[in-house]
Amino acid sequence: MIPRHDASYLAHRLGEYAEAVCRHYLSNGRRQGNYWTVGDVRNAPGRSMFVRLQPSPKGPPGKWTDAATGEHGDLLDVIRQSLGLVDFKEVADEARAFLAMPDVESDPRPTTKPPPARAGSGEAARRLVAMSKPIIGTVVETYLRGRGITTLHGTTALQFHPHCYYRPDDHGPTETWPAMIAAVTDLDGLLTGAHRTWLTPDGAGKAPIDTPRRAMGDLLGHAVRFGVPGSVVAAGEGIETTLSLRCALPDMAMAAALSAAHLAAILFPPNLRRLYVIRDNDPAGDGARDSLLERATDAGIEAIVLSPKTEDFNEDLRHFGLATFRASIADQLMRRDRIRYLTWAA
Known part of the structure; x- marks a missing residue:
């Protein structure tokens, strides 16, 4: 008997319910004869990937091939890719949950699968x-x-x-x-x-x-980046705060550091000459502002603070509307940057 915790056993059991698995994890596809067709294993719309739903001389149900890329695998791979899971234990747990199976220990035997990525790495x-x-x-x-x-x-x-x-x-x-x-x-x-x-x-x-x-x-010093960093960059904490400023200044390169502490430690591009610090209106935002201003000054970079009227720029954008929000930003920019980044909205 195949061990209950073996990957092949889980794949075999999933194959017994191949169509149900496809309907759940590959919901953008549809059944065509004895196959489920979908765009790819990540559930994109399309028809290039075929999942076998019935046993055939070519193999058991649940095996799939993507004709566009040559990828192939089983239903465990479907679960892993469609959900974005990064180690086999997570995939196995999800498969057991779908099959309503009791939890069991992982198979201690060596496996040919790639080593799992450490959570959070x-x-x-x-x-x-x-x-x-x-x-x-x-x-x-x-x-x-x-x-x-x-x-x-x-x-x-x-x-x-x-x-x-x-x-x-x-x-x-x-x-x-x-x-x-x-x-x-x-x-x-x-x-x-x-x-x-x-x-x-x-x-x-x-x-x-x-x-x-x-x-x-690894987050320290790094950021979510929008646009190519040049001599002028704006940096803020949150993604939505930074994207809100970008609605007013769509051609300025920007970076979201994801927290006040990480904003204070963000690394400067080598050609940076002027840094706009997107401030959140709270004590943590004030601390990040002060630290970043000091670091920029020490590096010979001109630093200018952009402040919201409310708690943050996303709240400003939603509350006042784009035109008023843009005007409030214009008043805080250097004249040369108003000309460079705001003339499109004149």
């Missing part, structure tokens, strides 16, 4: 970003537009994952929610981490969970 972040897709036409776009953020060109650092894994705590049950995935990179563009914002299925707001935002990987 840079490698886990890289795998998660690789499993995600562009935000246009997804609930991430819906979420951002609902917060008044409509300037979305040049936001390739943001991605969408339809079923991002979420664990409330070390012992709580795992859940999956749609998520905005933000790539954190260093000054050379190397991905060092990722930030997740879990959303409701319709994109109307953040998911109703205890911590709808979490970061992973």
